[in-house]
Amino acid sequence: MHLETPKKLRPLIHQARQVAENVFRPISRKYDRAEHAYPVELDMLAAIMDGMNHAAAESGQGQSAGAGQLKQQRRNHEGVHNGANMTTVLGLQELCWGDVGLALTLPRQGLGNAAIAAVANDEQLQRFGHCWAAMAITEPGAGSDSAAIRTTAQRDGDDYIINGEKIYVTSGERADAVVVWASVDRSLGRAAIKSFVVEKGTPGMDVVRLEKKLGIKASDTAAITFTDCRVPASNLLGSAEVNVDQGFAGVMQTFDNTRPVVAAMAVGVARAALDRCREILANYGIQADYKQPLKTSHSVVTQLYRYEADWEAARLLTLKAAWMADNGQPNSKEASMAKAKAGRAANAITLGCVELLGSVGYSEDELLEKWARDSKILDIFEGTQQIQQLIVARRLLGKTSAELK
Structure with a gap:
């Protein structure tokens, strides 16, 4: 594994930074204040990204949107390579x-797409590979313990009938599928x-409410009920x-894809x-001098050094987990390590920067306080810090x- 950014992915990274700086940042506060309002500015962006994905698929390069493309890459490449997992993470x-x-609410970029990519067959990839898919796991009585799920799917001829309730479904109202x-x-x-x-x-699937949240307010988070909801058996991923010896390793494989994604966020x-x-801090004359010994540095600067070290550790763990997935290596442990480290580091760093800057960091004049609120969910969903450990x-x-429980 080489740590420099792959040359073929540099244009994508540059484009993503341009989107972040010129599209996301200018409307960030607007949709933080207008919770549940759909960011219409993203529709044109989604069309552009679809074009990028189509071109990337034809050239064989990785891209983040299509589940079908991600699966196909794994089949077509041999040897060490950087594919859709690394592309998505970067x-x-x-x-x-x-x-x-805003990143979470990009059309056709849902967490459910990673689930489809992980376990779907060819026919399912053809049908669902380009839809926008949310993922519904959490229930009122089943959060981090996914095994405690009470929603049922009863076989009835060529269909399954689903009954139950799901909460905190990211993009649950806007997505094309969930x-x-x-069980x-x-x-x-x-x-x-x-x-x-x-x-x-x-029929039988109903979005009953949208949750009000601490952060990521641009993303809709839905509660959904399923009442005698009939779906074709061919929609089972x-x-x-039912293999009692294997447990539910098949559905849990989804997390090996999505946890590095959340870590990247x-x-x-x-x-x-x-x-x-x-x-x-530079505006106040406080700047890091990496040649100066730590013991003679400004106390604020030494704290920044600690945050930078935490951030770098999180970044490298995330890259490793994604790289392993692209190269067909089991990455369950590494995916959880990346998620645990990155989630905790993001919370500590964003809140720490608010604290270091005092009233400047706490004010809505800066996005720092928003980033501190947004970061909290990244240590919770896709498995909490405690579950990862x-x-x-x-x-x-x-x-x-x-x-070991």
């Missing part, structure tokens, strides 16, 4: 330097949990067979805070989920 770091909420986690037989425990693609407008917003903090411990100690 692009999202830049976009979230602009605004995390990837729903449900096909609750008596068999976690092994019976499967994921289903439920398309928008399916992965195998329909955290890396992006943390860098935004660091960059702006340095700029403001538990997963890493299980992998390191060779324990099962039953042995």
